[in-house]
Amino acid sequence: MTPRRLAGSIPAVLAMALGAVGSSAQVEHEGEIEGIVRDADSNQPLAGALVSIDAAAGMAVSHGDGTFHVPVPGPRIYTVRVERLGYRTLSLEVDASRAEIVVVDMEANPIPLPRVVVTGSLVARAANEVLRPTSVFAGEDLQRRLAGTLAETLSSEPGLAVSTMGPASAHPVIRGLSGDRILMLEDGERVNDQFASGPDHATAVDPSSARRIEVIRGPGAILYGSNALGGIINVVRDDVPSSVPHHFTGAFTLQGQSVSNAAGGSLNATYGLTDHIPVRLEVARRTSGDLKTPVGVLNNTSTDAWELSGGTSWVDDWGHAGATFRYYGNDYGIPGGFVGGHRAGVRIEMERTATRLRSLIRPLGVFETIEIDAGYTWYRHKELEPPNILGTLYERQTVSGEILGRHADWGPFSSGGVGARASWEDFGFGGGLYTPNSTHTSFAVFALEELDLNPVRLEAGLRYDWARVRPEQEDRSSDIGHIRARSFGAASGSLGALARLTRHLTVGTSFARAFRTPSVNELFSEGPHLAAYAFEVGNPSLDTERGAGVDAFVRLTGDRLNAEMTVFRNAISGYVFPLETGELSRVRLPIFQFHGEDAVLAGFESAFEWAAVGDLTVEAVASYVRGRIEATGEPLPLIPPLQGRFAVGYAPRAWFVEAETRVAARQDRTGPFESATDGYAVFDLSAGIRVTVRGRLNVITARGENLGNTEYRNHLSRVKEIMPEAGRSVSVAYRVVF
Numbered sequence: 001m002t003p004r005r006l007a008g009s010i011p012a013v014l015a016m017a018l019g020a021v022g023s024s025a026q027v028e029h030e031g032e033i034e035g036i037v038r039d040a041d042s043n044q045p046l047a048g049a050l051v052s053i054d055a056a057a058g059m060a061v062s063h064g065d066g067t068f069h070v071p072v073p074g075p076r077i078y079t080v081r082v083e084r085l086g087y088r089t090l091s092l093e094v095d096a097s098r099a100e101i102v103v104v105d106m107e108a109n110p111i112p113l114p115r116v117v118v119t120g121s122l123v124a125r126a127a128n129e130v131l132r133p134t135s136v137f138a139g140e141d142l143q144r145r146l147a148g149t150l151a152e153t154l155s156s157e158p159g160l161a162v163s164t165m166g167p168a169s170a171h172p173v174i175r176g177l178s179g180d181r182i183l184m185l186e187d188g189e190r191v192n193d194q195f196a197s198g199p200d201h202a203t204a205v206d207p208s209s210a211r212r213i214e215v216i217r218g219p220g221a222i223l224y225g226s227n228a229l230g231g232i233i234n235v236v237r238d239d240v241p242s243s244v245p246h247h248f249t250g251a252f253t254l255q256g257q258s259v260s261n262a263a264g265g266s267l268n269a270t271y272g273l274t275d276h277i278p279v280r281l282e283v284a285r286r287t288s289g290d291l292k293t294p295v296g297v298l299n300n301t302s303t304d305a306w307e308l309s310g311g312t313s314w315v316d317d318w319g320h321a322g323a324t325f326r327y328y329g330n331d332y333g334i335p336g337g338f339v340g341g342h343r344a345g346v347r348i349e350m351e352r353t354a355t356r357l358r359s360l361i362r363p364l365g366v367f368e369t370i371e372i373d374a375g376y377t378w379y380r381h382k383e384l385e386p387p388n389i390l391g392t393l394y395e396r397q398t399v400s401g402e403i404l405g406r407h408a409d410w411g412p413f414s415s416g417g418v419g420a421r422a423s424w425e426d427f428g429f430g431g432g433l434y435t436p437n438s439t440h441t442s443f444a445v446f447a448l449e450e451l452d453l454n455p456v457r458l459e460a461g462l463r464y465d466w467a468r469v470r471p472e473q474e475d476r477s478s479d480i481g482h483i484r485a486r487s488f489g490a491a492s493g494s495l496g497a498l499a500r501l502t503r504h505l506t507v508g509t510s511f512a513r514a515f516r517t518p519s520v521n522e523l524f525s526e527g528p529h530l531a532a533y534a535f536e537v538g539n540p541s542l543d544t545e546r547g548a549g550v551d552a553f554v555r556l557t558g559d560r561l562n563a564e565m566t567v568f569r570n571a572i573s574g575y576v577f578p579l580e581t582g583e584l585s586r587v588r589l590p591i592f593q594f595h596g597e598d599a600v601l602a603g604f605e606s607a608f609e610w611a612a613v614g615d616l617t618v619e620a621v622a623s624y625v626r627g628r629i630e631a632t633g634e635p636l637p638l639i640p641p642l643q644g645r646f647a648v649g650y651a652p653r654a655w656f657v658e659a660e661t662r663v664a665a666r667q668d669r670t671g672p673f674e675s676a677t678d679g680y681a682v683f684d685l686s687a688g689i690r691v692t693v694r695g696r697l698n699v700i701t702a703r704g705e706n707l708g709n710t711e712y713r714n715h716l717s718r719v720k721e722i723m724p725e726a727g728r729s730v731s732v733a734y735r736v737v738f
Contacts (some may be wrong), residue, residue, distance in 0.1 A: 014626035031073075031317075033094055035102035035668045036066040037082060044448075046106060048690075048697025048737055049084040050139060052116065058243040064695020072096050073317050073362060082106065082117055085140045086690075088559070088651045089113035091126075109609045110651050111560055118212040119188070119234040120221060121534050122406055122415045122448055129555045131158065131459050131496035131510050132220060133605060134568045139610040140699050143735045144686060146207060146255065148262060148286060148303070150233065155209045156662075158566075158605035158623040159217045163639035165199045165532070167260065167726075168303045168332035169289050171715060173330040174217055174640045175568065176625040177230030178599045181545075182517060183221055185234040186354075187327075190225075192377040192398040193352055197521045200531035201381065204328045204352040205235055206254050206307045209284045211235045213711075217605070218568060220512035220551040222448050222461030223404070223419070227516035229547045229572065231372065239311045239324035240358045241270050241278040251737045254310040255286070258730030259705075260301070262288035274318060280324075282309040290333075294711040294727040298719065300333035300345030313358075319369070321359035328352045337722040338533040341413075342385055343567055346531040350381045361482045374401045381466075382504060383431065383530040391530030393430030408713050414457075416449035427520045432587075433527040435538070436471040436483060438520045443467075455500040459510075467517045471524055477693040481528050481540045488544050491516040516545040522576050522594045528587055536578065537586035537593045545596070547572040560611035567604045571630075575599035576638065580673040598630040601639075619647040627670070633657035638673025640664075641679070657687040667715040680712035698736045705729045 017686035026384045037049040045066025052059040053070050060068040072078060075097035082090045087678040088109035094102055114137040115125035127134045135157040137145060147153045151170035161173040171178050180196035184203065193204035207213065214234045221228035250269035256262065264286030273279050291298040306329050312323020315498030329351050336345035356375040361368060377401050383392040425440040446463035466489040475483040518539075525538035548571040556563040578592035585591050603625035610618045622644035627636030640663040649658035661683055668676040688701035709728040713720040 001631060002583065008325060014735065029291060031071055033070045033072055033078065033080060033096055033102065035068055035075035035104055037062040037068065037104045037106060038066055039107040040107045043105075046087075047692045047695060049087075049104075049106070052081050052083075053078045055069075060245070061249060064692055066318070069246055071315070073319070075099075077344075078331070082114065083112070083113060085112065086110065086651060087112075087366045089115075090611070098399065108653060109463050109559060109611070110615045110617050110674075111558075111562060111609055113664045114557065114562070115178065115212075115370075117214055117216075119185070120216045122223075122417050122450065125715070126504060128562075128564075131457075131498050131508055133217040133553060135160075135215040135217075135237055135565065136212060137210075137214075139737075140688070140690075140701075140735075142207075142210065143253070143699060144688070144701055144703070146253075146733055148257070148260075148264070148288060149467055150203050150205050150207045150213070150235070154215060154233070156621070157215060157644060158621045158644075159625075160215065161643065162714065162718055163199060163638065163718075164334070164714065165718040166298070166301045166478070167288070167336050168192045168330070169200050169202050169334065171195060171199065173234060173640060174230040174408050174522075175570065175603065176627050178386075180227055180638040181229040181516060183224050183228040183232045185224065186335055187237055187239055187355060187356075187513065188224070189375055190381070190398075190400070191352075192396065192400075193350075193356070193379050193710045194381050194394050194396060197394070197519065198529055200334050200346075200348065200383075200529075201331060202330055202348070202350065202719060204330070204350065204379070206284050206286070206328065208255065208264060208286070208303065209268050209282055209307070210235045210237055211251075217566075218512070218551050219514045219547055219570065220461070220496070220510060221514075222446050222463045222492070222494055223423075225444070226463055226465045226492040226514050228591075229514050229516060229545070229570065231551070237268070237282070237309075238270075238623045239280065239282075239309060239326065240313050240320075240322040240356065241280045241511075241659065242277060242313070242315065242320050242360065243309060244272040244315050245270055245573070246272065246277045248362065251735060254734045257288070257729060257731040259426075259726045260288040262285060262286065262636070264305075264687075266307075266634065277312060277370070278315060280309075280311045281564075283307070288620060292727050293723045294709050298335050298723045300335050300347075303332040305573065307332040317362075317615055319359065319361040321357075321361075323355070323357050326354045326356075334531040335719055335722065337719075344386050346391065347384045348381065349384065350379070352377065352379045354378075366407050366410060368408045369406045371404045371406070371451070372402075376646070385530060386636065390668075391431045392433055393428070393529070394611070395426075397426045400424075400431065412451060413449045414452035416447070417498070418445075418447045427554055432530065433525070435521065435525045435527060436473060436475070438469060438471045438524060440520060441470075442517075442626070457494045457498045457725070459498075460494070465489065465515070469520060469523060473609070477598045479524070479541075480538055483524055483540050486518075486523065488515075488517045488545060490546065504558045505554055506555045508555075509550070510547075511550045514546070514547045514549070518542040518544065518576055518594075523574045525594070528585065530590050533589060534578075535587070535589040537591060539594050542594065542596055543574050545572055545574050545576060562609045563607065565604070565606045567602075569600065571598075571600050573598050573637075579637075579671075582673055599627060599636055600630055601627040601636070610616045611713060615650055617649045619645075619649070622643050623653050635669035635671055635680055636673045639667070639669065641667035641677070653690070655687070655689045658685070659715040664715075677713050677715035680710060682706050682710050682712060683708055696736050696738050698734070703731045703733075705731070
């Protein structure tokens with residue numbers, strides 16, 4: 001019995017939730033949920049629909065005849081979620097023990113329901129059901145926003161901004177916080193690069209091959225670490241495959257952009273080597289030239305990045321266990337023209353290799369799943385001054401291990417989990433830096449529990465972290481102070497409540513207490529940081545940052561309207577930041593001294609999406625954060641201004657077009673030696689088509705940015721005094737999921 005014959009002959013015998021229909025026809029393969037995705041109006045099969053089963057961690061993409069196959073670990077009831085852009089997302093319960101074909105009839109809708117979130121939560125839930133403000137990029141939505149860096153890809157979301165020192169070194173900023181106050185994850189594990197130690201350091205993550213990207217805004221990352229005062233960014237790739245597909249599955253992406261003559265692409269594919277062994281391979285490459293602005297070219301900003309990975313696992317009814325290897329390399333430029341800098345700029349060569357072992361076990365007993373992770377990461381970063389002289393060297397090795405046990409209903413709790421994490425990191429420095437080689441050892445235990453009191457859900461988490469930073473040698477007479485081993489330890493916790501007042505209206509609040517250990521650079525740095533054009537001076541006596549954050553939000557979710565409004569306040573004791581002293585070092589570089597002050601950051605985020613008439617949609621996003629030093633009331637440096645965007649789109653099933661305006665207000669709340677930035681408005685236009693070719697959904701998008709060639713400056717850009725942001729640009733992307 002072929003899937004195509006099933007698509008045209010299955011009699012509907014059981015009405016399922018939200019338009020899905022069950023059938024008495026038997027599945028073709030045992031141990032799977034099989035089905036067909038169709039257009040509810042025409043009954044035509046739909047290709048490219050994403051079908052996911054959260055409890056089984058399985059997923060599939062529907063073929064040209066609408067069929068899909070998702071392996072499941074046992075004959076029980078699963079929650080199946082079906083998503084396709086332009087259609088209403090469906091969630092339904094399917095009994096795998098009945099071994100029947102499922103027919104899913106999807107209704108057209110220009111406003112998609114919130115996507116499923118797996119980051120920061122013990123149970124996968126839709127974004128409107130989680131306790132913290134969340135954004136999810138996936139599929140065509142991800143393709144529309146895809147840029148050369150992760151930060152630029154996410155910049156359209158409320159609460160997010162971009163800090164740059166050239167296009168390759170774009171850093172994400174969440175609610176005014178950046179660096180290692182934001183946890184950067186790949187498949188739930190830390191990236192362990194050096195992006196947090198300097199504005200010139202690129203993130204060792206390529207967004208083009210991501211299956212989805214999830215952003216959690218605000219503190220409370222009990223499962224991942226206490227230092228996420230700003231939030232979490234998780235790039236989901238499924239490097240260690242958790243299911244065995246019948247055919248090649250994956251995605252192929254091509255990109256091009258005129259403003260920097262950029263070109264790139266990625267290919268990832270998963271194949272079932274045997275009934276129990278899937279293999280996943282990935283390759284990605286991106287190159288670009290110097291960035292063009294309305295007033296000239298920003299020289300020495302070209303990039304050449306590449307990425308390779310491979311992973312495999314053994315998949316069985318008890319779970320899966322496997323390994324993956326990933327390599328990332330990037331050769332990019334930092335422009336010159338700064339005080340004390342090279343006129344020709346600096347080149348940076350960075351490399352990262354990461355090996356990960358991962359297993360998920362479904363035992364009998366209290367725990368529904370037990371996850372065991374272990375990893376090793378090696379990172380090297382060289383900053384070269386002309387002609388090819390090593391100016392600064394960073395090296396980092398990380399060994400880590402983690403175990404997490406998740407349970408379902410247990411006593412009064414609807415779900416929960418306990419776990420532990422340990423890591424050892426070795427930091428090496430060279431070139432002109434006098435920063436001592438150091439090690440960082442940490443250990444943590446944590447627990448997170450949920451209590452469902454329908455219609456109210458409560459969540460409580462507790463974590464204890466201990467860390468020790470040890471320099472290679474103690475130095476009592478150092479110019480920056482007494483360099484010695486430091487130990488830190490503190491408890492962090494979170495408490496949240498969510499209440500569903502009506503079918504469409506949800507309110508919630510959360511409180512989190514977190515702490516962050518000062519980094520090796522903040523404690524012991526001494527010397528010129530070549531590509532940052534700064535002489536950085538650490539403070540060996542810094543204490544931990546201790547943050548207390550509170551969020552309150554209201555969400556409205558409907559068939560033709562989605563809206564969310566969040567207010568937040570984050571008080572941080574001992575907030576560490578580099579303060580420009582106004583002095584120059586002996587090598588004529590500006591001196592930046594790390595020191596701590598009590599600080600408060602408060603603001604709001606809002607998002608509104610409305611299907612006004614038919615397939616016509618209106619979207620508006622706005623966010624604002626105000627940062628100040630508590631003792632003096634003076635502004636914190638490098639805080640983004642009030643910013644937002646407004647978009648009008650038309651999106652029938654086969655194509656779309658959208659006009660967008662990005663705006664920012666003037667920022668004149670500046671720290672010492674920081675200049676104010678004027679407001680701006682920039683106009684963008686994007687369009688795309690969806691075509692099914694040989695059973696695969698192909699999506700082609702084109703985007704014009706800054707069509708008016710407006711001269712404007714990003715307040716968080718370190719090069720704003722030299723050049724404005726990018727000028728008029730056209731980018732094209734092609735993506736096929738198979």
